[in-house]
Amino acid sequence: MTLRIPHFRYLIAAMLFLATMINYLDRQAISVVSRDLRQEFGLAEQDYGHIIFFFMLAYAIMYAASGPIIDRLGTRRGFAACIAFWSAAAMSHALAWGKWSLIVCRFLLGMGEPGNWPAAAKAVAEWFPANQRALGVGIFNAGSSIGSAIAPPVVAWLTIHYGWRSAFVWTGSVGFAWLVFWLILYQPPHLSRWITLREWNFLRDQVRPPEDTIAQPLPPGEWIRILRRRECWSLILARFFTDPVIYFIIFWLPEYLRKERHYDLASVGKYAWVPFIFGDIGYMFGGWFSGYLMRRGWTLPRARKLVLIGGAAVMPAGIFATWVPDAASAIALTCCMTFGHALWVSNLLTLPTDLFPGRQVATASGFTGMGGAIGGMLANLTTGYVAQHFSYRPIFTMAGLMHPLSLCLVLWLLPDHRFADVKDR
Numbered sequence: 001m002t003l004r005i006p007h008f009r010y011l012i013a014a015m016l017f018l019a020t021m022i023n024y025l026d027r028q029a030i031s032v033v034s035r036d037l038r039q040e041f042g043l044a045e046q047d048y049g050h051i052i053f054f055f056m057l058a059y060a061i062m063y064a065a066s067g068p069i070i071d072r073l074g075t076r077r078g079f080a081a082c083i084a085f086w087s088a089a090a091m092s093h094a095l096a097w098g099k100w101s102l103i104v105c106r107f108l109l110g111m112g113e114p115g116n117w118p119a120a121a122k123a124v125a126e127w128f129p130a131n132q133r134a135l136g137v138g139i140f141n142a143g144s145s146i147g148s149a150i151a152p153p154v155v156a157w158l159t160i161h162y163g164w165r166s167a168f169v170w171t172g173s174v175g176f177a178w179l180v181f182w183l184i185l186y187q188p189p190h191l192s193r194w195i196t197l198r199e200w201n202f203l204r205d206q207v208r209p210p211e212d213t214i215a216q217p218l219p220p221g222e223w224i225r226i227l228r229r230r231e232c233w234s235l236i237l238a239r240f241f242t243d244p245v246i247y248f249i250i251f252w253l254p255e256y257l258r259k260e261r262h263y264d265l266a267s268v269g270k271y272a273w274v275p276f277i278f279g280d281i282g283y284m285f286g287g288w289f290s291g292y293l294m295r296r297g298w299t300l301p302r303a304r305k306l307v308l309i310g311g312a313a314v315m316p317a318g319i320f321a322t323w324v325p326d327a328a329s330a331i332a333l334t335c336c337m338t339f340g341h342a343l344w345v346s347n348l349l350t351l352p353t354d355l356f357p358g359r360q361v362a363t364a365s366g367f368t369g370m371g372g373a374i375g376g377m378l379a380n381l382t383t384g385y386v387a388q389h390f391s392y393r394p395i396f397t398m399a400g401l402m403h404p405l406s407l408c409l410v411l412w413l414l415p416d417h418r419f420a421d422v423k424d425r
Contacts, residue, residue: 023144257331274331
């Protein structure tokens with residue numbers, strides 16, 4: 001007799017959360033040991049910026065490509081292929097011997113990691129009704145904050161006790177353990193052997209129909225039509241301007257604390273995780289709150305946009321991070337940035353599931369993520385140059401302004417009538 005698990009969709013959300021946590025743990029490991037790598041290989045801050053640039057270059061290319069790949073392979077096989085590839089790439093960092101070998105390893109990691117988001121968005125669309133999708137997206141995106149939070153203490157501890165190479169081996173291997181459970185547990189609701197009859201009856205008329213979950217290639221030219229839709233390029237622009245902010249915090253906060261606030265590696269391990277806990281709170285609250293507003297009678301677009309407004313309103317606090325006299329205050333202001341960005345992302349990343357039919361969700365999510373990756377790629381080149389030749393002050397200033405500016409774009413380009421009726425989604 002097959003075991004039936006009540007509220008199985010939340011176990012799926014937990015699996016997506018863990019995958020995203022592993023994704024960010026693998027991604028941020030290099031930022032924790034960046035100064036150690038630079039000292040061992042004789043690299044400057046601008047060289048580190050080049051290494052991150054090539055990660056973001058691969059990330060941008062594959063973010064666009066991973067969506068159609070996920071739609072073609074289906075959620076189960078597509079996600080499995082992505083995490084296996086990026087986990088192997090993360091472990092390969094242990095073999096690096098200089099700048100260009102690190103660039104190759106980061107490029108490979110950047111090829112594998114983007115698939116997490118279109119695959120997770122597609123899984124949420126398959127398992128969650130419209131008024132719970134932002135919560136589902138918030139749950140899995142909370143994994144990015146937890147992964148970013150545990151990376152500094154875990155990677156610092158492994159590096160101090162066993163060396164930085166072992167840190168990449170251990171963090172990269174976690175993805176393969178996740179993969180085993182994913183292959184056992186995941187199928188869309190109508191094929192799942194774990195879902196209860198009660199949950200299936202609840203979901204049957206509210207989630208994507210079975211024909212939308214079948215692995216199949218898009219019709220010829222469909223991806224061009226998706227890209228040309230205002231809904232798609234509007235989200236591309238929004239992520240182009242705002243994703244670089246969280247990439248800056250992920251890749252450069254440890255560098256900033258060690259250079260400007262004179263932290264050592266142990267201190268980075270103790271304190272650099274704190275802002276990401278506030279990001280975790282923001283993801284969960286932002287995802288829950290828009291669904292709460294919809295249950296209280298708000299329309300879907302207005303509920304999503306209110307949370308976007310709240311997130312954008314918090315971000316300018318980060319402008320003052322370099323002006324305060326002590327590191328604790330700088331970290332506190334960075335917490336405001338991670339919280340505000342999480343509110344923003346928990347709903348912005350949900351919009352493709354609201355604006356596109358199920359067979360296009362992964363492709364549309366991939367294109368929007370490509371916009372964010374291109375923005376991050378260009379911003380990291382600028383960050384390395386500005387940090388090396390000037391200071392971090394103009395970088396924090398720009399980071400604090402991007403979300404309010406992008407909010408104006410979203411409100412202008414995506415008026416409420418652009419959202420289809422929830423029942424049709």
